[in-house]
Amino acid sequence: MAAHYTESAAKVVEPPSKIKRKAPGSGQVKRSVRRLESKAKVDGSAEYIYNLSLPGMLYGKIARSSIPHGKILSIDATAALAIEGVHAVITGEDIRRLIPDPYYGPAFHDQPILALDKVRYAGEPVAVVLAADPHVAEEAADLIAVEYDPLEPVFDEVAASKAGAPIIHDRLRPAATFPDLKYLQGRSGTNVALSGRVRRGDLEKGFRESDHIFEHTFRNGKVIHAPLEPFVTLAEMNGPDGLTIHTASQSPSFVRSEVSRLLGWPENRVRVRTAFLGGGFGGKLYIKLEALVAACALLVRKPVRIALTMEEQFYTITKHGATVRLKTGAKKDGRIVAREVETWWNGGAYADIGPRVAQKSGLTSAGPYDIENIAIDSHAIYTNEPPAGALRGFGVSQVVWAYESQADIIARALKIDPLEFRRRNILREGRPHATGMLMTDVDIDAILDRLAERMEWDRPLDHGSGTIRRGRGIAIGIKACVAPTTSVAMVNIYGDGSCGICCSTVDMGQGSDTAMAQIAGELLGVSAEAIRVIHPDTDVTPYDMATLGSRSTYHMGNAVRHAAEDARAQLLRIAATALQTDIDELECRDGAVLTRSGARMSRQITPFWMLGGAGAEIEVDTETGRIRVTKLVNVGDAGSAINPDIVERQLIGAGTMQFGFTIFEEMIINEGQVVNASFADYKIPGMLDLPDDLTGELVEVPHRHGPFGAKGIGETGMFCVSPAIGNALYDAIEVRVMEMPLTPERVLRALRQAQDRPLTSD
Amino acid sequence: MKSFDLVEPATLDEAIALLDSQDRSVRAIAGGTALMLMMKTRLFQPTRLVSLRQLDGDLRGIRVNEGGGLRIGAMTSLAELEYSPLLAGTYPVMSQALRTLSNIRIRNVATLGGHLAHGDPHMDLPPILLTLGGRISAVSRRGRRWIPISDFFVGYYQTSLAKDELITAVDVPGQSPGVYCWYEKFTARSADDWPTVGVAVWYSVDSNVITEARIAVSAATERPMRIAVAEALLINAPATRQVFSKAADAAADEVQPIADLHGSASYKREMVRVHVRRALEHALNSRSNGAG
Numbered sequence A: 001m002a003a004h005y006t007e008s009a010a011k012v013v014e015p016p017s018k019i020k021r022k023a024p025g026s027g028q029v030k031r032s033v034r035r036l037e038s039k040a041k042v043d044g045s046a047e048y049i050y051n052l053s054l055p056g057m058l059y060g061k062i063a064r065s066s067i068p069h070g071k072i073l074s075i076d077a078t079a080a081l082a083i084e085g086v087h088a089v090i091t092g093e094d095i096r097r098l099i100p101d102p103y104y105g106p107a108f109h110d111q112p113i114l115a116l117d118k119v120r121y122a123g124e125p126v127a128v129v130l131a132a133d134p135h136v137a138e139e140a141a142d143l144i145a146v147e148y149d150p151l152e153p154v155f156d157e158v159a160a161s162k163a164g165a166p167i168i169h170d171r172l173r174p175a176a177t178f179p180d181l182k183y184l185q186g187r188s189g190t191n192v193a194l195s196g197r198v199r200r201g202d203l204e205k206g207f208r209e210s211d212h213i214f215e216h217t218f219r220n221g222k223v224i225h226a227p228l229e230p231f232v233t234l235a236e237m238n239g240p241d242g243l244t245i246h247t248a249s250q251s252p253s254f255v256r257s258e259v260s261r262l263l264g265w266p267e268n269r270v271r272v273r274t275a276f277l278g279g280g281f282g283g284k285l286y287i288k289l290e291a292l293v294a295a296c297a298l299l300v301r302k303p304v305r306i307a308l309t310m311e312e313q314f315y316t317i318t319k320h321g322a323t324v325r326l327k328t329g330a331k332k333d334g335r336i337v338a339r340e341v342e343t344w345w346n347g348g349a350y351a352d353i354g355p356r357v358a359q360k361s362g363l364t365s366a367g368p369y370d371i372e373n374i375a376i377d378s379h380a381i382y383t384n385e386p387p388a389g390a391l392r393g394f395g396v397s398q399v400v401w402a403y404e405s406q407a408d409i410i411a412r413a414l415k416i417d418p419l420e421f422r423r424r425n426i427l428r429e430g431r432p433h434a435t436g437m438l439m440t441d442v443d444i445d446a447i448l449d450r451l452a453e454r455m456e457w458d459r460p461l462d463h464g465s466g467t468i469r470r471g472r473g474i475a476i477g478i479k480a481c482v483a484p485t486t487s488v489a490m491v492n493i494y495g496d497g498s499c500g501i502c503c504s505t506v507d508m509g510q511g512s513d514t515a516m517a518q519i520a521g522e523l524l525g526v527s528a529e530a531i532r533v534i535h536p537d538t539d540v541t542p543y544d545m546a547t548l549g550s551r552s553t554y555h556m557g558n559a560v561r562h563a564a565e566d567a568r569a570q571l572l573r574i575a576a577t578a579l580q581t582d583i584d585e586l587e588c589r590d591g592a593v594l595t596r597s598g599a600r601m602s603r604q605i606t607p608f609w610m611l612g613g614a615g616a617e618i619e620v621d622t623e624t625g626r627i628r629v630t631k632l633v634n635v636g637d638a639g640s641a642i643n644p645d646i647v648e649r650q651l652i653g654a655g656t657m658q659f660g661f662t663i664f665e666e667m668i669i670n671e672g673q674v675v676n677a678s679f680a681d682y683k684i685p686g687m688l689d690l691p692d693d694l695t696g697e698l699v700e701v702p703h704r705h706g707p708f709g710a711k712g713i714g715e716t717g718m719f720c721v722s723p724a725i726g727n728a729l730y731d732a733i734e735v736r737v738m739e740m741p742l743t744p745e746r747v748l749r750a751l752r753q754a755q756d757r758p759l760t761s762d
Numbered sequence B: 001m002k003s004f005d006l007v008e009p010a011t012l013d014e015a016i017a018l019l020d021s022q023d024r025s026v027r028a029i030a031g032g033t034a035l036m037l038m039m040k041t042r043l044f045q046p047t048r049l050v051s052l053r054q055l056d057g058d059l060r061g062i063r064v065n066e067g068g069g070l071r072i073g074a075m076t077s078l079a080e081l082e083y084s085p086l087l088a089g090t091y092p093v094m095s096q097a098l099r100t101l102s103n104i105r106i107r108n109v110a111t112l113g114g115h116l117a118h119g120d121p122h123m124d125l126p127p128i129l130l131t132l133g134g135r136i137s138a139v140s141r142r143g144r145r146w147i148p149i150s151d152f153f154v155g156y157y158q159t160s161l162a163k164d165e166l167i168t169a170v171d172v173p174g175q176s177p178g179v180y181c182w183y184e185k186f187t188a189r190s191a192d193d194w195p196t197v198g199v200a201v202w203y204s205v206d207s208n209v210i211t212e213a214r215i216a217v218s219a220a221t222e223r224p225m226r227i228a229v230a231e232a233l234l235i236n237a238p239a240t241r242q243v244f245s246k247a248a249d250a251a252a253d254e255v256q257p258i259a260d261l262h263g264s265a266s267y268k269r270e271m272v273r274v275h276v277r278r279a280l281e282h283a284l285n286s287r288s289n290g291a292g
């Protein structure tokens, strides 16, 4: 088959920017194709790992730490083992016998598969009970007695970064996979996992030249991903020396390499497969349960399944809480000339991808503004709370909350219309970003225009009277997509001419199967609906970095495009040859035509800029503080949309998610204990809560390297919702709330404070 | 979760026989929506659950009683109540409250009996029933007794029901035509959340003077309760905004709010003030009254 891999396969594919690629134009892209999997999802036949059971498998139930920080003195499993039906109890020490250095993680190798020596957050996995009956496992897990010697904990991210704070990890252990983190190796006596820095111009000079200086601190609470399908992993032996892992993961390729590394096996002995995901939002990235379940299966030599409950999600991964200090110098005319940003990210007990979140979102934390003098510091901090990782937007919404709230403060202080204020400051095509990278294929003016139009910005707003006051606000935001990363795809044309795409992009509800089918269909002249997308299986589908950061449409979309172009070229060649009856070629035609292609990036911080804007109209009840969002417009730059309907729904979906984070979602953590760790007490918005007028709006600025001009948009709708609502709140009642979420009580307290009749505290 | 017995008796007598007056780990289960939450958090670990699902007769359905009111079987689901034209015609205030009482998935299985027996102060129907009046039929091996609704809620998750008693039905009296009723639900999080504060009001007006008044508060307090001092301020007073405000202030002063995930005590006190006043106003404005 190798003969059929074409030359272009291994090469960098950097398409010429000027020449318009001529597509066959079969009408598959820019068409709102219905999701390929819609029917299967409705009739229940769609495959989810959560529904999988394997013959002879054991169920694992995790016993978790009850304290936020402490040394483990002993683990007594006697009572658990005495329960009839318990097959085994596994502790960190058992894992250590199988895996001498059982610490994992994408950025730092700091997380033990099961707690070793000490625990670092309440809810940390300490032991696993295995039994053929899940209820038996659960009952026994409650009986595992752990004795601790409590250590002083630290929860606040700013406090944890200070000298003298209790130290959570003895020394830093950056993963070798990220060469740029190597310098941190062995650092000790700190909870700062990493500090990202950006410097541009001369900050002090900028402040000296400013007419006004604004300094504020903004806070974001912790929230969670809340996918409908909780974390689930199954592992089984595959022959005498192989392992198959079935897992609801956004990054099967990473799982394979990380599990292989831990076991000291070559990657080809580990097979990782996924199915549809019932939501991911960044929570199911990298490695979560996989190493634990794999280790259990190898220790007992039986298939093992661990499926978390909805409640256990709260102890697995969260979005980062963050404190953002922002100091901005502006001229009288509103031009921003200097900005200093310092962010502390509450990463919880284990780094997960937190240091990358800090670094990446730090890069754009001065906003989509053209500022000469910038200093950015972004600190990833360990605390004794559940670990934080990626959540749809990778830290961007936390910093946008800060800089767009402050943009509103500055505009109002200088008596400039908030929209006009932004126009005076935005980054335009060809201008350098804080990092020095030039802005390309962006049009923030178009986003502002669309916002102005959809919000009817020129029309005066009736601010209401009595106890219901109205206000409106806008915000814009920017994100750099992930750094240069790899996606590989294969397009198979089967003997009968039907077509299959093998790629490791995980369809977790975002509609990637459909988009990939449209791209291949466009080039092969086949309707998207007739194409089959084969789900990730590391034995079958080629490598992909992961399904994250709105990267798949661009990266995998390009890989699929190249593969399909290749297949098409081969088909044409074969057909031509066939006419001359070349015997060798005819032999080969009985098999599938395989082609492989890779997409690689240049050395830029981002292959494309993600830009969005949001506008909100709200009503505030001045007696209760309750906010009702009456209108929410989310504008996103999708490049040229492959499937306009899916893109619009992505914006609406993300907007809804961030809307919940803005108005009431919050993990309440008291002394390290999550006190609302269930969906009875952690509420997400329902239909009745949604804004009456909720829209996603596409701005299409074709991207020169995107597949058919497309960019990713999965996260864009998250960026700007919070400050748009916060700014509308100010417009309505002239009260600024600096901390998210904007709960009724928080709003009422701020209002009553401003009215000089504060509500007493309890 | 420890294993336990689930029994599904076919008759009320069998069900009663399976309950135990001493053993706290033996309980009835109706819709299970409240019980399962407690079991998940290990607040409750049963040895035996006596399911009421197979029971019918008096325990099911909505009928007109002697007084022109309704008798509602304990096993009637909240969704059946929500969609009942009989309920809508007799106590529109209840039908309305049911629409945002949790979500349809819960209402489809949760029952009126479970709703009352649970004794959770964060419930929507208890304050309404406290204003409409009525009585609860409780049956045990000792026979049947009627508990006035006003005597039913005695403390935080505590009712006057004995451990071996079952609720079979609730009797609510007919309401006289001129009565003004309203239920004001305030949630701090999603619209279908448990209330942060719930306020039910019921009053009658004769030549613009209030003759009778009932105000009940829930969720802010340790149990759903009538607020007598506020009621007293309404009687013989005109139905005006000032009078309503005074009553609301009195209610806010009177209650002893409990802080929880929905809000601090001082915030809840403030919400009692706002929502008692609003409930009184809305009752008057909407002309929606208890008798339909």
Ligand SMILES: Cc1cc2nc3c(=O)[nH]c(=O)nc-3n(C[C@H](O)[C@H](O)[C@H](O)COP(=O)(O)OP(=O)(O)OC[C@H]3O[C@@H](n4cnc5c(N)ncnc54)[C@H](O)[C@@H]3O)c2cc1C
Binding pocket: A679, A680, B027, B028, B029, B030, B031, B032, B033, B034, B035, B036, B037, B052, B074, B075, B100, B101, B102, B103, B106, B109, B110, B111, B112, B113, B114, B115, B116, B117, B118, B122, B123, B124, B125, B165, B166, B167, B168, B192, B193, B194, B195
């Ligand atoms: C997610 C969620 C949201 C909710 N939101 C709201 C809300 O917004 N507003 C609101 O008012 N409520 C709300 N609830 C509570 C809901 O109303 C109650 O859980 C429900 O009414 C209980 O009824 P059940 O039949 O399920 O009771 P079960 O869970 O079966 O039983 C509850 C208790 O009552 C006892 N019991 C049941 N039936 C009888 C009987 N006939 N006689 C004696 N004892 C009995 C049981 O032993 C148990 O102790 C919510 C519940 C959930 C789970």
